[in-house]
Amino acid sequence: MxxxxxxxxxxxxxxxxxxxxxxxxxxxxxxxxxxxxxxxxxxxxxxxxxxxxxxxxxxxxxxxxxxxxxxxxxxxxxxxxxxxxxxxxxxxxxxxxxxxxxxxxxxxxxxxxxxxxxxxxxxxxxxxxxxxxxxxxxxxxxxxxxxxxxxxxxxxxxxxxxxxxxxxxxxxVDIKYFQKCVQLKRHANYIMLFVGHLAQHKGIKEALQALKLLKNSPIFIIIGDGPKKENLKNYCQKHKLDKVHFKGYIQKHEIINYYSKADFLIMPSLREVWGLVINEALASGLFILASKYAGATYDLIKSGENGFIIDPYNIQDIKDKIIKVMKLRLDKEKISQSINKFxxxxxxxxxxxxxxxxx
CATH class of the missing domain: 3.40.50.2000 (Glycogen Phosphorylase B;)
Incomplete structure (x- = not known):
């Protein structure tokens, strides 16, 4: 051309x-x-x-x-x-x-x-x-x-x-990079991951509200920075959510370590044009809890196979889906392959x- x-x-x-x-x-x-x-x-x-x-x-x-x-x-x-x-x-x-x-x-x-x-x-x-x-x-x-x-x-x-x-x-994203670099691991405790900007429309508080309802909650690692970071930390302290860990902003080559450790990713956005973190997480073998308000959800998520769709405005739905994921036998290799054509x-x-x- x-x-x-x-x-x-x-x-x-x-x-x-x-x-x-x-x-x-x-x-x-x-x-x-x-x-x-x-x-x-x-x-x-x-x-x-x-x-x-x-x-x-x-x-x-x-x-x-x-x-x-x-x-x-x-x-x-x-x-x-x-x-x-x-x-x-x-x-x-x-x-x-x-x-x-x-x-x-x-x-x-x-x-x-x-x-x-x-x-x-x-x-x-x-x-x-x-x-x-x-x-x-x-x-x-x-x-x-x-x-x-x-x-x-x-x-x-x-x-x-x-x-x-x-x-x-x-x-x-460069899915081959994540597939190549991530070491698929399994840990005794379930680890839920969030990666993104800590802003109100990202729905992190809604995810924390769902965790508050759980008797046996997963470890929740939050990667990112933003204007709501201190508010979210204060919320965790107030409600004694001691399994929540804030790691700050992490560059791409370092984030691989967290994708390797985690079992599933939550993206509870209240609005989201696409959500490239879904691409990264799937390539890394993570099961996804994907917001119904994200564009990527409708093209990348096959319900029950590599993720579940959640309504971030429905705290009970988030809670139920977290429980559901923790009962699954996750095949990280199969999940990673589900993103190949993208x-x-x-x-x-x-x-x-x-x-x-x-x-």
Missing amino acids: RQKILLIMNIITPYNIPVYNYLALKLENFEIYFLAKIESNRQWRICEKINFKYKILRGLNFYILKKDWGIHINPGLFFKLIKLNPDIVVIGGYDAPSYWLALLYCKIFRKKIVLWSGSTLLSSQYKYGLIGFGKKIFIKSADSYLSYGTKAKEYLEYFGAKPDFIINGYNT SPENYGENLIKAIKLVL
Whole structure:
């Protein structure tokens, strides 16, 4: 494919680097513009080898904690696009002013647009009014689409995207890394794991409320940092949840140790676009308690085989599912294999399919 293809994304994310490397291998003329290097709610270090051409643009970057929203304004983007003159522009969202600037460029200069989108009706906070109208305009302006998964596809259709031009991509991580590095172990005590940002919408307090109801609760390891960390610690002290351990933020190469020790992962998010921690945990052989409000749940979880779906607003349901998991004979090897088809290579191929739809 000789066409000049530009991908515009918000920040460099370590879990997407294998996908980008694959695209650079398969696409002859491929480049990425990142609107910022990182957002203030992220603590990761980029350790993965980068084999693709990219630029980090200058601009103004803000993060609204209450809304979990990164805002990027890159005034120079329009002129960079004119200079680069790409044939196809893949835009990784619509929630930043710079994405709208890219859309304007594409419409003025008649460039084909592929929208790479993960939002779902379950995770979206704004479906109506002025913001909903803006989403509809942006989504209908694209020529083809790559969705994170089934629920993201439904979302695109809801806002006017034509189904025939949507490719389901299935968001993912480098599953081979976790399968290779994790040592599948079994311990005498059940260990439940949470990995993520310690914010209200992640549903950690709801998980703790469920543990409070259990006579024989599992060890609960919480990995991550965030604005609710001290509140959650105080809750554990108040209710004498002495099996709960806060480990703080841990980098990817160190988190493997915890995936090796744990039996199952809980992701009780009250809203979640996808939930890549599910991909990581499945690749590591962990059974999953996955929120019904996460996009990944509907594509990755096979109830009873590699996980259960939970309603995080229903504390009794969380409690019952924890008890249910602790009665299972978990086959970590089988669980790890259940994620095989959701590889970075397949994800990259699906973006290439979306690009070919506009040729």
